[in-house]
Every structure is written in structure tokens, then in C-alpha cells.
Amino acid sequence: MRIIETKTYEDMSKQAANIIASVVTLKPDCMLGLATGSSPIGTYEELVKKYEAGELDFSEVTTVNLDEYKGLPKENKQSYYYFMHDNLFDKVNIKPENTHLPDGTNLDSEEEAARYEALVQSLGTVDLQLLGLGRNGHIGFNEPGDSFVEPTHCVDLKESTIEANKRFFESADDVPKQAYSMGIGTIMRAKKILVVVSGEDKAQALKDTICGPISPKVPGTILRLHPDVTIVADEAAMSLMK
């Protein structure tokens, strides 16, 4: 596990975008696993800048996203579909048909989880998976639990996650209670994993992820078993590591 500490969120975003850009440059038809949340927004901004400067070409890139709220239509501004289009897909030359997310409008959980898992596997190996880290150490929407769930599945969101994510909604009642998420197995099959972590409210989760016992109680700890993980974290997120 490689840990890069940066001074600010902006520096974190630049470093992360450079790592992603090098993957795309070396392999123009790569498959990227993408994440949502506030942590990767700056990374996407930097990637858009590189695209606009003519430094990056997404025309052959395929993407698979980690997760999606169950029950939110694509045009809902809080859907991860909307987020990805707003922050990246509509701003670069990626082909819409090469971008994939779980379908939040499919209310048949088993069917959707199986469809998405099969789709991701059929597309090949994810060259780089981008991740954020939840305040409780979750990755994707793999919440703390008694065991690691391997494939894509439907998750009951924890109260603390609903609380953390309510800032994007009118109220906590509007936050969906369930989501589809790639499983730990789906995530761990990626060749490279890049985690962006920012802010003091992530410091404990980051410390537990790096130093705590490997356990499904802190899902991010599983990343220590992956051969190629880079964490880019700002000073505030690293504050408990001193």
C-alpha cells in the first residue's frame, strides 16, 4: 500500500488525476472503475482540464461505477448516474455507451445485482478502480458488517451513511435507504486501486483502514490485501497518523 500525503484537497485531486491520466495514456482502451461522493469531484475536474488541454483522450475508455442508489431515476440530481454525467461524462469525449452504472430504477434487487456483476465481469478487468472512503470505513456502499460480501449486491444503508449523505438531499428522509454496490470481490479484482481521502471527518476511518485489524467491521481494511493500492490523502485526513 502506497500512501501519498498532500497538503490540500486540490493537491490530492491533482495527484489522483495524474495517476488516472497515466493509466489512460498507457492504455487508451482501459477500463476505469469510478466512484462518486465529494472526494473524487476535484479529481474529475482535473481530468476534464487535462482533456480540454488536449492531454487526454477518453474515446476508447470504458467505465464501470461502483454503486447507485436504489429507486432513484437517472434524472434525479442525487442519482450517481446524474453525478457522473454532470462531473465527467458530459465534459469529455467518452462514448455514453461505454459508461456503466448499476440501474437504480430496477427494483428487483437480485436481478439487478446479478445483471451488473455479470456485466462488469464480461467487460474484462478493471485497470484502475477509484475509491472514496466512507466515514465508517465503507468502500463503494460496502457497509461495516460481520462478513465481506463478494459480488455486487443490494445494501441496506447504515444510519450513519444516511446521515453523512443527507447533505446532498433536502432531508435525511429523502436519502434512499438502499443502494446497489459492487462487492468487495468485484472491487478487489481491479489491477490497481486508487483511494482519495480528504478532511478531518475521515481521519479515524483512514487510520483504521491503514493500521487497524483487517475486518469487515471496517471494509476499507481489506485493501491491505491488494497488491497495488495507492491512497492519496490530504493533511486533515492524515491527522491521526502522526
Ligand SMILES: N[C@@H]1[C@@H](O)[C@H](O)[C@@H](COP(=O)(O)O)O[C@@H]1O
Ligand atoms: N457510496 C459513496 C462512496 O462511494 C463514497 O466513497 C462515500 C464517501 O463520500 P464522500 O466522498 O462524499 O465523503 O460516500 C458514499 O457513500
